[in-house]
Amino acid sequence: MRKIIKNVILILLFLTLSVSTAYLAYLQFFSSAGEELSGEWTAELDMTKQAAATAALWLRDIEAVSISLEDMENYMQDLTVQVNLILESTAEKEGAFYCHVQPESYDACRQTAYEAFAAAFRDLLTQRLRMAGYTGSTEKEAVESLVNETFGMSTTSYLMSYGPELLPALEDLQIQYDGRGRYTAADGTLTRWFDGGRPVATSVEHYIREESRLILSEDADTASPGSSLDWYPMVYILRQTQNADGQR
Secondary structure, three states, rough: OOHHHHHHHHHHHHHHHHHHHHHHHHHHHHHHHOOOOEEEEEEEOOOOOHHHHHHHHHHHHHHHOOOOOOHHHHOOOOOOOEEEEEEEEEEEEEEEEEEEEEHHHHHHHHHHHHHHHHHHHHHHHHHHHHHHHOOOOOOOHHHHHHHHHHHOOHHHHHHHHHOOOOOOOOHHHHHOOOOOEEEEEEOOOEEEOOOOOOOEEEEEEEEEEHHHHHHHOOOOOHHOOOOOOOOEEEEEEEEOOOOOOOOO
8 A cells, every 4th residue: 555655646746747847848938939039130131122123223214225123133132231139138028239230241232232233234235235236246244345445444333333322321221220228028019228329219119039030020100200111020030049147
């Protein structure tokens, strides 16, 4: 009888520990997924459509040839600028943040956009030369040489110097995204208070945490004056997590 009782007690203890462990794991998982936002996050602002539309309008105007927005988008693909967001928890549901646009990413995106722009320009120039009865070579290198002889610079350099601005200015993006301060995260709402020296002092965004993704959206009714909804929703990907001591 004692042996049976002992076995029953052991089984009950085991079941209790198992249930407790499962419950704690459940709380940890859903707490982390729902409210814990600490870590280094990266989002990508898609510049493709804006750059393609600007380039297509300019080429229609200057070159007087037929090119559609879809054609231009085929030249310009995956043009993105990275935005980094660091969230450091200092207490339950609150902490400090630092957000900035990566200048290196912006420069690389701008260079890629103008190189694609130059490729479209050369192709349209080739069409114009053929229509005009040009008998010389219309290979890419030959057309590029003609551009160099005419403008004293490469097609890409010419368009960067005298063509339209394909991307928003880096300074404008920095005004919109760069900053540091403190935040609270509760009930699906991320509120950020920026330190001084910024046009918009407070940002209120709805968020969804899905494992390694943080999705931010801003309701037009709660948008801060001067802010833009053009880039929402923002999808941040977790690059690195931080523990309670801020160590990585």
